Amino acid sequence: MTAAPRDLRQLLADAATALPGVEGRHEAELLLLHVLGKPRSWLFSHATDPVETGDVAAFHALLARRVAGEPVAYLLGHRGFWTLDLAVSPATLIPRPETELLVELALARLPVDTALAVADLGTGSGAIALALASERPQVDVTATDLSTAALDMARGNAARNGLARVRFVQGAWFAPLQGMRFDLIASNPPYIASNDPHLQQGDLRHEPATALASGIDGLDDIRLIVAGAGAHLLPGGWLLIEHGWDQGAAIRTLFEHAGFEQVHTERDLEQRDRVTRGCLPGVR
Incomplete structure (x- = not known):
């Protein structure tokens, strides 16, 4: 060659x-x-x-x-998501098409021309937060991430796509959101089991492990998010979490034990469990 x-x-x-x-x-x-x-x-x-x-x-x-084995998205330095073009690097998870289902479900719960507050936990490249902000410019979007490198990338993507109103804060999950409540919380957290052999295969080998794996069953971070969401949602607020194809039943149980209503798992285009959502009791 x-x-x-x-x-x-x-x-x-x-x-x-x-x-x-x-x-x-x-x-x-x-x-x-x-x-x-x-x-x-x-x-x-x-x-x-x-x-x-x-x-x-x-x-x-x-x-x-x-x-x-390096992912094409990292070699190109960007990846399309929703209607956006996002810069990506090994500091962030590569946005994937299946996460657009989470965006669709969130938008269905965010009426047009209504001033609401939304949080995106573990924003990475900013994909979810920026997609929501692009479709609902009147919504106040706050995005968190533990990684300062990821937040730098997300802020750059906000500027790249002309979405300056999104607020980015550093910290794990709810830690930087003390005293704040939202109408909707969305997250695509790590959900792969730490001993899953797929972590050593394909593109996953090059993506940040902290954005992929979460404990022996992959649910450690999801447990934290579900348990803490009630203190950060307004009455009638929604929690939406993306997860693995075989985790729907376990996550529905977590939602129900945390007091959520209207708990349901949505399937992706390949008919695999992908996003579980639930509503906090009460009326906005």
């Missing part, structure tokens, strides 16, 4: 054979377009263009890192 291929088409064909899985060709395109600074639409009308030697070298360097 040291000699420059004749054109873009051949370069991509050779690269796709080096990448694992059915997404190999698509990933090769993303990496090459990143190097060239071009949109995907440009590729189809320039497939026979020659590639400069320097660009070939830069592409092969990224390709080698991807073959070694």
